[in-house]
Amino acid sequence: MLINQTNQINGSDHSAHEAYYRRVSLPAGDVHVYAGDELFGAMGAKVFEMANNNLQIPNIRYMSYTPDVHVGVGTCIGTTAVWETESAFVSPSIVGSDIGCGMRVHLTNLKAENLRDVKLRRQLVKAIEKRVPTENQTRGRFSDIRLERVVAKGLHGLPGKYVPDAYTPRQATSLTRVESSGFLLDEDYLSRFPDRIWHRAHRQLGTLGGGNHFVELQAIEIEESSREIAKQWGLFDGQIAVMIHSGSRAWGGAVNQYCGSEVAKAMRQGGWGTADPKLLFAPLHSEAGKAYVHLMYSALNFAVVNRHLIAYAIREACKETFGAKFEMSTLYDLMHNYAWEEKREGESLFVHRKGATRALPPGHPDNPKAYAATGHPALIPGSMGTASYLMVGAPGGAANHYSICHGAGRVRSRNATKQLVKVEEFSQAMRIGREDEIVVNHRSLEAILDESPQAYKDIDQIIASVVGAGLASVVAKCRPLAAIKGV
DNA sequence: ATGTGC
Numbered sequence: 440m441l442i443n444q445t446n447q448i449n450g451s452d453h454s455a456h457e458a459y460y461r462r463v464s465l466p467a468g469d470v471h472v473y474a475g476d477e478l479f480g481a482m483g484a485k486v487f488e489m490a491n492n493n494l495q496i497p498n499i500r501y502m503s504y505t506p507d508v509h510v511g512v513g514t515c516i517g518t519t520a521v522w523e524t525e526s527a528f529v530s531p532s533i534v535g536s537d538i539g540c541g542m543r544v545h546l547t548n549l550k551a552e553n554l555r556d557v558k559l560r561r562q563l564v565k566a567i568e569k570r571v572p573t574e575n576q577t578r579g580r581f582s583d584i585r586l587e588r589v590v591a592k593g594l595h596g597l598p599g600k601y602v603p604d605a606y607t608p609r610q611a612t613s614l615t616r617v618e619s620s621g622f623l624l625d626e627d628y629l630s631r632f633p634d635r636i637w638h639r640a641h642r643q644l645g646t647l648g649g650g651n652h653f654v655e656l657q658a659i660e661i662e663e664s665s666r667e668i669a670k671q672w673g674l675f676d677g678q679i680a681v682m683i684h685s686g687s688r689a690w691g692g693a694v695n696q697y698c699g700s701e702v703a704k705a706m707r708q709g710g711w712g713t714a715d716p717k718l719l720f721a722p723l724h725s726e727a728g729k730a731y732v733h734l735m736y737s738a739l740n741f742a743v744v745n746r747h748l749i750a751y752a753i754r755e756a757c758k759e760t761f762g763a764k765f766e767m768s769t770l771y772d773l774m775h776n777y778a779w780e781e782k783r784e785g786e787s788l789f790v791h792r793k794g795a796t797r798a799l800p801p802g803h804p805d806n807p808k809a810y811a812a813t814g815h816p817a818l819i820p821g822s823m824g825t826a827s828y829l830m831v832g833a834p835g836g837a838a839n840h841y842s843i844c845h846g847a848g849r850v851r852s853r854n855a856t857k858q859l860v861k862v863e864e865f866s867q868a869m870r871i872g873r874e875d876e877i878v879v880n881h882r883s884l885e886a887i888l889d890e891s892p893q894a895y896k897d898i899d900q901i902i903a904s905v906v907g908a909g910l911a912s913v914v915a916k917c918r919p920l921a922a923i924k925g926v
Numbered sequence: 927a928t929g930t931g932c
Binding site: 535536537540639648649650651652686687688689691692693695696 | 927928929
């Protein structure tokens with residue numbers, strides 16, 4: 440494929456940032472790539488073939504890759520794709536398979552020294568695992584929660600006991616500190632799902648899921664240049680944070696399955712298509728497009744509530760371990776797989792993010808009230824055994840529709856990792872057997888070998904690219920002390 | 927990432 444590159448951001452005065460940006464011209468259009476030389480050089484031809492297919496979707500206005508980009512189904516993970524709402528197409532492939540997948544961070548009143556004892560970390564991991572099911576087969580819990588209310592209204596559909604401060608306006612932090620606590624949808628679309636899907640999804644409320652999903656206990660290290668923002672967010676050095684990475688579980692899967700065939704049918708009728716039969720898209724205002732958007736919103740609602748219930752269970756486990764003095768507040772809940780409308784200077788855009796995190800700068804009007812002055816926290820997970828990051832958007836992010844990376848980004852497939860990496864190497868990366876061991880819930884690391892850090896790019900390089908490109912800055916680094924993984 | 931079917 441013929442590829443031309445330039446590296447001038449919007450032709451403006453971003454010269455200091457140009458080492459981390461390239462506009463790559465492909466036959467079907469341009470993809471804007473944010474990455475340093477080494478990460479850019481490591482991007483395979485397949486990543487650009489996928490871009491060339493995605494750029495053939497009618498009326499697309501902008502497409503970009505973050506430095507952690509890697510091949511996915513139909514569309515790469517690390518994609519931002521933008522249309523004007525009026526003439527938009529919506530693509531289930533660009534949203535991706537785990538609709539609403541994202542991060543949540545809670546701040547605790549614990550300090551790193553409270554978790555210095557490896558036995559205590561093990562005890563805590565066990566207590567959390569008891570309340571946050573990490574296996575697929577779980578019994579029905581939360582019998583007081585109505586799933587039809589949850590998928591229709593998000594956090595607003597939960598009984599008050601799960602959102603204790605939601606109804607006292609002066610302290611309504613848990614709702615305002617969530618990217619969106621409820622997506623509005625036409626509930627008629629929900630009647631399309633059979634009973635077995637409702638039952639399975641209800642059983643899965645508050646469960647972690649497999650793959651890269653996790654709960655981690657981390658110690659916060661504030662970036663010197665960000666002390667003021669860190670203070671306003673309530674962070675302190677050595678503070679223990681709880682980071683949760685999970686998504687919409689089987690509910691989102693059912694949405695993809697049902698809508699996928701409807702969208703494929705609409706594509707045949709409309710005569711649309713690309714070289715990749717797995718790249719699905721339909722006009723936003725068509726029947727198939729509308730059905731997908733409404734049901735995608737139901738999966739976003741499920742995902743937000745799922746992370747919220749995982750946090751609720753973790754709070755219970757920590758209270759059991761540390762007593763009633765334990766406190767845990769919400770820092771933020773932020774997705775990286777979704778599509779929705781965003782306003783830009785009076786214009787309405789339809790923005791898809793797949794493995795891309797929105798990071799708004801200070802003062803941007805779309806920030807929630809609690810973060811209007813600082814910009815909202817952008818929550819970026821590292822791979823197992825490596826640090827995660829709390830970041831904040833920079834004004835330069837406007838050039839990329841405020842999208843930054845969503846993590847380290849896979850560098851080799853799950854199968855290739857299992858062939859290449861030895862359990863012993865994974866064990867060393869987790870410092871197993873040492874006093875500073877990162878405690879993992881699994882008795883054997885073998886079951887999660889495909890999640891070893893060797894399967895991922897270097898998160899520090901990814902972060903350096905995002906910062907270097909002027910999209911965001913680091914507020915704090917979060918070092919892992921314990922991890923709970925599903926399978 | 928996921929449930930389902932081989």
